[in-house]
Amino acid sequence: DTGVSQNPRHKITKRGQNVTFRCDPISEHNRLYWYRQTLGQGPEFLTYFQNEAQLEKSRLLSDRFSAERPKGSFSTLEIQRTEQGDSAMYLCASSRAGLVDTQYFGPGTRLTVL
Amino acid sequence: AQSVTQLGSHVSVSEGALVLLRCNYSSSVPPYLFWYVQYPNQGLQLLLKYTSAATLVKGINGFEAEFKKSETSFHLTKPSAHMSDAAEYFCAVSLGRAGAGNMLTFGGGTRLMVKP
Numbered sequence: 576d577t578g579v580s581q582n583p584r585h586k587i588t589k590r591g592q593n594v595t596f597r598c599d600p601i602s603e604h605n606r607l608y609w610y611r612q613t614l615g616q617g618p619e620f621l622t623y624f625q626n627e628a629q630l631e632k633s634r635l636l637s638d639r640f641s642a643e644r645p646k647g648s649f650s651t652l653e654i655q656r657t658e659q660g661d662s663a664m665y666l667c668a669s670s671r672a673g674l675v676d677t678q679y680f681g682p683g684t685r686l687t688v689l
Numbered sequence: 690a691q692s693v694t695q696l697g698s699h700v701s702v703s704e705g706a707l708v709l710l711r712c713n714y715s716s717s718v719p720p721y722l723f724w725y726v727q728y729p730n731q732g733l734q735l736l737l738k739y740t741s742a743a744t745l746v747k748g749i750n751g752f753e754a755e756f757k758k759s760e761t762s763f764h765l766t767k768p769s770a771h772m773s774d775a776a777e778y779f780c781a782v783s784l785g786r787a788g789a790g791n792m793l794t795f796g797g798g799t800r801l802m803v804k805p
Contacts (some may be wrong), residue, residue, distance in 0.1 A: 576759030579732070606790060608805075617779050618733070631790055666732060675721045675740045675783070676791050680732035 579631035588689045595653045596684045600669030612664040657688045691716040691782045695796035703804045708767040710799045712780030722763040723781040775803045
């Protein structure tokens with residue numbers, strides 16, 4: 576069990592550029608979640624996958640955001656035409672499916688949009 | 690819809706003193722409740738969770754929390770604070786829907802400072 580990993584750990588970009596983040600979950604976990612955490616706030620849910628299917632999306636996830644989980648393994652989160660308001664920590668968590676699954680979080684990717 | 694309120698964005702205690710971090714929730718159905726800890730530049734680590742079994746839940750690092758339905762609370766306590774407990778603590782709630790994802794709704798967090 577090597578834990579959830581996320582890359583890159585930090586990303587600085589200019590407004591209007593596209594960025595992509597990667598999350599590698601714990602290998603036997605079939606659920607994967609993305610959250611966003613702004614400074615001084617708790618994480619907010621963005622989207623959720625069970626295996627390769629994206630089953631829920633928050634209204635926070637605008638059309639500029641897209642997430643994929645091909646083959647039910649790693650996941651990517653892409654933000655197109657970044658805005659300064661997208662600056663945040665993007666957290667990924669994985670779990671085994673269950674009534675009350677325990678989510679294991681990665682270290683996050685900190686995005687700064689200049 | 691569910692929500693979580695953490696009273697006190699900052700709590701300061703002396704080393705060896707009691708730690709009490711407050712969490713109140715709102716949920717239309719019986720909730721599942723969690724406490725997570727976040728150290729600087731790290732992800733969230735689960736301290737403990739309530740899943741409708743015992744109302745007093747023991748977690749890691751000497752922390753425990755008590756579910757009180759009448760008060761809609763799930764406060765986190767530790768009898769004696771250590772310097773290593775200094776971190777950000779988050780309370781979270783989920784609906785625990787069978788066959789569906791368990792999206793967590795987090796409170797705003799409480800930063801715990803421990804004075805020597």
